Amino acid sequence: MIELLDLHYHYRDGPRLSFADLSAPAGSTLLVRGSSGAGKSTLLALMAGLLTPTAGQVRVGGVDVGAMSPRQRDAWRGAHLGFVPQRLHLSAALSVADNLALPYVCAGESVQPARIAELLERLGLQGLAARRPHQLSVGQAQRVALARAVLRGPSLLLADEPTASLDDEAAAEALRLLTELAALSRATLVLATHDARVSQALPGAQLLQLNKAPT
Ligand code: ADP
Ligand code: MG
Secondary structure, X not given: OEEEEEEEEXXXXXXXXXXXXXXXXXXXXXXXXXXXXXXXXXXXXXXXXXXXXXXXXEEEOOEEHHHOOHHHHHHHHHHHEEEEOOOOOOOOOOOHHHHHHHHHHHOOOOOOHHHHHHHHHHOXXXXXXXXXXXXXXXXXXXXXXXXXXXOOOOOEEEEEOOOOOOOXXXXXXXXXXXXXXXXXXXXXXXXXXXXXXXXXXXXXXXXXXXXXXXX
16 A cells, blocks of 8 residues: 655755655555656655655555655665666676576575576566676566566565557566566556556556646
C-alpha cells in the first residue's frame, strides 16, 4: 500500500512540485502520467526515499519513508524496494551475473546463484550471464535491470519510463514482465510514463496524472 499525503517537493532554484493525495492498495498497479518535466521522476525518487519531502508524507506499507534516518532508509530500500531507473545504472565493468550479485553483496547477504539463474531464465536472458552491459541490446539491458530490481522480492517496484527507448514489441514484453514479476513478489507496481502505449496495455491500472508546475 502506498499513500501520498499533502506531498510537496521544492527544488532549490527549481520548481515547487505538489502532488495530489493518493492511496494505492498493496499489489495494485499505479500509473504516474504527465508530460516531460511534470515531476514523475521526482515522485518516484520520493517514493524510493532518495529525496526527502519538503512537506507532507509518502507512506509505504504504513511507514513514513521521509521520516526515516538515512541509515534506516538504506535498510528499508534494501528490504522492500525494487527500482528500475530510467538510466539503468548497470555497472559497465561487471558481467550480467555480477551485476545481479551486487544487490546481495550490498545487503550483506550471500549471493543466491539459483535465484539469479531462475530470473535470467524467466526473462529470456539465459546464456547472457557472462556478457557486459555494452554487449546487450537495449531491451536485454532493461530486462537485466528488471531482474536486479526484483531479485530480493520487493514489496514496492518502481519503474521510470520503462518503455521509453523500446519498440512496440519490446515495450509490450517489458510491461508484461514488469506486471508478471510484480505479481510474483506481490509487489505494488508504480510506473512513471508519458508513453500512451503503457496506459493502453494496462487498462486496469490506477492513474495519477501530474500537471506541469507553473514556472
Ligand atoms: P519528469 O520525470 O516528469 O520529466 P522530473 O521529476 O524529472 O519530471 O522534473 C520535474 C521538474 O523539476 C522539472 O521542471 C525539472 O526541470 C525539475 N528538476 C528536476 N531535477 C531538478 C534538480 N535537481 N534541480 C532543480 N530542478 C530540477
Ligand atoms: Mg522523468
